[in-house]
Amino acid sequence: MRVVLIILAVLTATYAAKVVEISKEYQTSQKCKPCHMQIVKEWEHSWHSKSHYSKDEYFRATMEYVARKTRKSPNSVKVKCATCHNPRISVTSTNIEYEIKVLMKLDKGSKVNEAIDNKAISEGINCVVCHNIDKIYDDKDSSHRGMNRVSWTKSGTMVGPFDDAKSPYHKTEYRDFMDEKSEQLCFVCHANDKSSHGLVFTDMQSEYKKSDKNCVDCHMGPRISGAATTLRQENGEVKKRKIRTHGFSGAHMSDVLKNSLSLRLWHENSEIFIELENSLPHNVPSGFGSRELIIDITYKNATKEISKNSISLTRHYTRRGGKPTIAHLAKKASQDLSIPALDKKVLKVKKTPGAISVDVKVYYRLVNDEVRSILDLKDAIWSNKTLITSKNLKLN
Ligand code: HEC
Ligand code: HEC
Ligand code: HEC
Ligand code: HEC
Ligand code: HEC
Structure with a gap:
């Protein structure tokens, strides 16, 4: 009995997330503004600030x-x-x-x-989430995410990409996950989200294909000349640094979506072929479960529209008895129809008699009809269709 108790105690000690209290002067982004105004403003526009x-x-x-x-x-x-x-x-x-x-x-x-x-x-997800991570435990099994995958620095120690930074307000320490190993940081959370039945409904880490670009190259932009702080050094000058932005633009921002997919159309006999190519190292849509790609096809004769067709690429989730539900409560998921990382997918549709051309438009929607209706979401951002790309094909 005693042995079991001790083993249990050890297990809980190694697996339970440890809380480190953050003292008042570092708790909010407000406190960083005097010296890192630009970064705070960029972060405020990101969806990390809305989590x-x-x-x-x-x-x-x-x-x-x-x-x-x-x-x-x-x-x-x-x-x-x-x-x-x-x-x-x-x-x-x-x-x-x-x-x-x-x-x-x-x-x-x-x-x-x-x-x-x-x-x-x-x-x-504010400054003292990412910049107070002391260690990332990639040796823990893949279900340990977020606070269960990291330990925290002492309050007031900021980890970052520089090994020679000095600040009068806080301690600084270099970490490789803020530099060449930043994917490790992103995968602390962007992986392995599970439903109450243990169904993994999103896992960017397993769909990811390593390429010449890291997450930060796209979501924080390239490293460019600038300054990490507006605080002047002893010589009265601002220290020059190579920096990135903190915008983390993703599927919620229409400008980024335009860079995700390219479209190619051709026809043979009675069929039209629609090829979607994904240039990203993760799937599109990716991340969270109920995102949707919509492909609208309009058939035209010489003067006007004669018919329409719409294809939805999304996932549906069901609970016991096959009833529709949301990802977090799902027992089962339908087939993943997303466009795989650095790969393509070809869809086929039938020609319509009399049509001499087709317009094909590809849209992204944050939440599909089914889940929007289950949750009764009101804000227009969830139902808006954002155009990714479009093309016209002549059929003769
Ligand atoms: C989601 C994680 C994340 C959050 C949240 C975050 N940062 Fe960063 N930050 C990073 C990463 C990654 C880098 C390294 C970027 C690079 O490669 O240069 C970085 C770099 C920095 C740098 C060094 C300058 C640079 O661009 O490299 C400063 C200063 C900084 N962050 C301050 C902040 C402040 C202040 C906040 C809150 C408003 C914040 N960060 C929020 C991940 C984060
Ligand atoms: C009084 C000014 C001041 C305040 C306030 C301040 N910092 Fe800094 N911070 C600096 C200076 C100076 C540097 C060094 C910049 C350099 O070397 O280019 C720095 C560097 C950093 C770095 C990079 C560390 C590294 O080793 O790469 C991070 C991350 C950071 N600060 C986060 C924060 C966060 C988060 C807050 C708010 C809780 C904050 N800072 C508040 C002045 C400040
Ligand atoms: C501590 C957990 C955590 C870490 C670490 C983290 N993220 Fe996030 N991230 C989130 C959460 C949660 C959201 C969703 C916020 C919301 O929509 O309410 C999010 C949202 C995003 C979005 C917006 C997606 C969209 O649909 O618009 C992007 C892009 C993103 N993260 C990229 C990154 C990158 C790149 C890194 C690594 C440098 C990173 N994140 C690190 C938790 C994290
Ligand atoms: C080559 C550029 C590029 C790289 C590298 C990249 N992304 Fe993206 N990411 C994008 C674009 C463009 C979008 C918008 C299209 C979309 O939503 O799929 C996006 C979307 C996202 C989203 C929202 C996905 C959705 O559909 O809800 C998240 C979260 C995200 N990226 C995180 C990451 C993380 C984490 C990494 C590294 C493991 C990463 N990205 C690597 C360009 C990139
Ligand atoms: C394993 C880490 C993790 C856990 C645990 C987690 N989430 Fe998330 N969640 C994320 C990340 C990362 C994103 C951003 C993915 C993206 O935007 O594509 C996200 C995004 C979301 C979104 C989409 C938000 C938007 O603005 O589009 C919803 C809704 C959501 N989570 C609900 C929940 C709920 C409810 C719980 C608890 C039952 C939960 N999440 C637990 C990591 C997690």
């Missing part, structure tokens, strides 16, 4: 839906999602005692509620 539930309708609705369907308290689900969406939260799990407290309305003032309401985490 807290109060700033993302889709995330909030998903969380509430998961709580309702699994009969857990909303706060327990918040703590679970915080693993990646809010990894500096001061409570890393909840237990049955907490659930009972919630049922009896005795949870007010509890540690869990305080941790969730703490203003320090309202910024989501």
